[in-house]
Amino acid sequence: MSGFVSPVLIYSLIAPILIVLGGAVLGVLVEAFASRKIRPVLQLSLTIGTLVLALAQLWRIRHETSGGAAMGSVAIDGAGLLMQAGIVFMAILGVFLIADQENFTVLAAAVPGSPEEAHSIKSGEHLTEIYPLTLFAVAGMMLFPISTDLITLFVALEMLSLPLYLMAGLSRRRRLMSQEAALKYFLLGAFSSAFFLFGAAYLYGFSGTVSLSGIGAAVSGSNGNSVFMLIGIGFLSVGLLFKVGAVPFHAWTPDVYQGAPTPVTAFMAAATKVAAFGALLRIFYVGFANAYWDWRPFITVIAIITMLFGSFVAIAQRDIKRMLAYSSIAHAGFLLSGVLAMNKAGLDASIFYLIAYGVATLGAFGVVTLVRDSAGEITDLNRWAGLGKRSPFVATVFATFLLGFAGIPLTSGFIGKFSIFSAAYESGNKAVVIVGVLSSAIAAYFYIRVIVLMFFTDPVEDGTSVIIPSVLTRISIVSAFVLTIFLGVFPTPLLNFISSTAIFIR
């Protein structure tokens, strides 16, 4: 037997993930040993501090490129770092929203409607477990887009998913719905993970390796069983398409978006999308690039039905969170056209789109947390009528996010859509572009409908009001608002930064 070879790790390059994991572990300790009184403040500052530190470290290593940071399991490259930075930034905005504890149950373990629950609410305490959970999820999300072998990918997938399943069930109001959402998310997530593993096994069987570049080489050499390869690609895609919410693997999205506490929905919708698309892009661009003509047809079909389905069904929604969920499905379809482009422009556009979409999503869900009555948030669209007359500022901000989703010029969404569709067109995928533009026209209809509802319909007097947000929530929403406009008017700095740094090493 050969001796044990100790792994070589380049700590500075994987430090961002380690920092976040360290913060999460510290958070668990705080949970165990700190007194209840100081926990909320302590956890919040610990979490934000950790994330800021991770962001700083990402900035320091922004020019690094290395395939050997962790024995070939992760790749440190421009595209990966950009997506990591996007995830951490969105996590910070998300944690600001999460800090508003009004949305969370105090004692997650208490049976809904039980005396324990009533008691815990009376105690006025806060739920602080959510902070370390968030950090664990963030660590998983950061690992996901830089993983270069199937095992690490799977570990990252589970690492980001498990905390999210829990977080989805922590709502204070409508707890049953929230718990139902969490359970559904968990069961379906497990189901799709199984597909992912199944696909990974086939790919290993095909190529004899789990590394993406090895698979890529095997695909171009085509010296394996190509049936195994195709089944592998197909099933691996199912696992990933589930996470991004593409049709027909989308069914969990509306339920979970609606059931989860809104700040969690915001964080999940924004950051998970970046992580999952990051991984998807890397796998397809690096691992399956040479099988392009094999997977292009089915991803094209999925992209098209995802865009159309999301846009059409969103029209019929009466609940703002469900509507945003279907809108996120439609956006997953738009983003898939960036994957399909399979060129540098497509990669750049996808990253820009992810950042623009993520930021606007955080802001939009942030606004949703503000519209309440005595029983909690109001997500029924009819009761949003006349919001523009009651609180013009909040309504204007929300309208801006919606216009961003719709891709109206001078918002970040326009630049994102324009660059992603023109990249897809350049690659010759005209069908996707035409359906994409068509469904954005349909989608614009329901976004604008909400704007009309807010500004042109008379308010109903039913106790709906917009609460004065906490400072942190305000920071989160305002920065999302500013970025949405800024990236629409002056997109050049970010676009340039992305185009000069975003590469995948093989």
Add this chain to the structure above:
Amino acid sequence: MTSNYLVYLIALPLLGSALLLFAGRKADKWGHLLGTAMSGGAFVIGLYEFSQMLGRSTEQRAVTQKLFSWISVGSFQVDAGLMLDQLSICFVLLITGVGTLIHIYSIAYMSHDLDRRRFFAYLNLFIAAMLLLVLGDSYLNLYVGWEGVGLASYLLIGFWNQKPTYATAAKKAFVANRVGDMGLSLAIMIAFATLGTVSFAGVKEQASQASTGALTAIGIMLLVAATGKSAQFPLQAWLGDAMAGPTPVSALIHAATMVTAGVYLITRSNFIFDAAPTAQLCVAIIGAITLLFGAIIGTAKDDIKKALAASTMSQIGYMVLGAGLGPAGYAFAIMHLLTHGFFKAGMFLGAGSVMHGMDDEVNMRRYGGLSKFMPITFATFGLGYLAIIGVPPFAGFYSKDKIIEVAFNAGGIKGITLGCAALLGAAITAFYMTRVVILTFAGSKRWDDKAHPHESPVLMWLPMALLAIGSVASGFIFTRGNSLKNWLAPVVEQSPVHEGELLKPEVVSVLALVLVLLGVGLAVVKYLRKEIPLVAPTNVSIFTRIARRDLLQDDFNEAVFMKTGQKLTKALVVTDKSIIDGAVRGVAKLVQGSGSALRTTQTGFVRSYAMWILIGAIGLVAAIWVVTL
């Protein structure tokens, strides 16, 4: 040449809009004055630029101003830049000139409205967006203005949103415009992907090397955009309903400026259409269809504003037809656009003045004999009327005649068909416009005693009078020594050789005049000699009924697009409905204490989701298999 003042053209009204919106109720006292001043200021800058332009030689006339670099990535460069050339100055003067007159008119017209300040804010916003549309130096900048005017018109149509029908009208306009916008964004994307640039200068340069297929695709998409914005067939249905907005809005947006944006787009893109004959032919055909379509609808409308709206649709059809005739027609399309801007805006303001004096009654069957009570309105409206039906020497005669003439000379069957359509349109125009004038101003009075028709205040009739001067003189000025044609020549390159003439100009003029007289005569016989019933008679022919129903445009849209859309949505929502209900039912059961959370998952819903995933996965693998076989 560069100019540093172009940005102020847009900045002034934009600033006005922002000030009026943010100042709130405090600005109610002076808001309308500020709004008017801002629009007037832009007009003054426009005049200054025009005078500067006149002083320069032909090649030096166009000026540009770069604001900042909007998108700059690798090979993709888009500056937020403005360009004022011979074509855009026409629009700038029209938008700010007519716009300012309409601002002045609105001061009086909206004086009883509590929200007058907000109205002026939207008007200013519209002016700014429209100026951006015509000043942008690339398709992308144009697109920003394009969306901007859409938004502003949406706000203005829905301004009186207390009434649900008005909100519906705003929505319809929005949907039609979205389809158009989609065309524009596709055109931009195709242009970028195939030509690598989206600036007008860049596209013009590259167009000679591009394939005809790509140019045709771009051209067709631009045409889709134009049909949406300019209410052309088949996206015309929204214009009539958009009349729900306040009348000055109809005059500004739905007569003089925004609806002509499509004509601007086509003329601006002349280098694409000239290189893509198929697309150009489509433009001409769409124009010809719409000019007849609108004219026929116009004959059946009792609502004065809707009759004018149908007429606008028809007149823009003439412009689109002109623009579709290529280099020979561009200048006349723009000429008709300008003259139409004067006479149609004037007539809309006239209609507003009539409504003002008649307690907002719009049904022409309840007017009659108003010329005695509103002499100034009658005079200005009458001059506009003579201009639109094309009586020499009024403005419409010059511009419309030229389009008919160019259509006939387009050659072959195409020329004869288009020319005949345009001639026929002229006859129908004469008929329905005479009908409007007779029903409103002539004959016996048919209003109840409650109405007290009276002449409008000076702030209202003065703009009408000024516009009437335009409807009288503009055609003469534009054609004198081919002034407009020569002026526009550097922008829309003209064919040096004149194609063979099928009909001499004099013949066309005589033919057109005869047909116009026939139309007028028929209307006189039908409406002046007979008693007008207060309620539209129902025992009419099927044709009249179809015309009254806007040639079934709504029925068609409803049956083909709305119903299918709704069915599709419903079918798709089935998957979702069961989920919502399912979740709620599941929760309800739980609340009844019938079990643990786990039971919800056993109601089959998660199973059905998982089933979807499984089916999807199997389908996916099967698809790959099929593809690679």
